[in-house]
Amino acid sequence: DAKTTQPNSMESNEEEPVHLPCNHSTISGTDYIHWYRQLPSQGPEYVIHGLTSNVNNRMASLAIAEDRKSSTLILHRATLRDAAVYYCILRDVMFSGGYNKLIFGAGTRLAVHP
């Protein structure tokens, strides 16, 4: 499985944008880039995913480098509720009759200051 590299921790102030980086230099052509986050004492929750093009949803934006070897999760205006561990995960989502596992790393712990 291709691996990702994320900073251990980042800090932000409330209402400011946050850019969470992820490196994945060994990504394969059919790997989608997924982001999940885990709020304190909760299970992970899906944030966003993409393949090649930048993606937006109500939670965040995902910017993917042209060579796909890195990506950035963008929270446009951080709130205190966004304090969580953010996981960048590569997953081949094409169905091959099996089960394409999510492999979690340690993620980036985001602290948001009032």
Added chain:
Amino acid sequence: NAGVTQTPKFQVLKTGQSMTLQCAQDMNHEYMSWYRQDPGMGLRLIHYSVGAGITDQGEVPNGYNVSRSTTEDFPLRLLSAAPSQTSVYFCASSYSSRGVHHEQFFGPGTRLTVL
């Protein structure tokens, strides 16, 4: 929908005891999985199921058994608890459609301590 539910929320066991962690989902998802999360670490896959009657091992299956008799339920059994199994356990479910796997939905977790 209740989503993915797990019981109990907390459990303390003595070494050698057995128990079953319960997981249920009401979204008719075909895939279900169990993870454990040790302090400061990411989640590690224990076992997973691609449908009723079909299970397989993940990264860290030793000491755990699973079965999937219905689409809704996916219990995790600890056969003889050890202190190394002290962890937080998460259950997840997901589905596929049109050749694509969709995102996983996670339960709230069970915090297990083995003394």
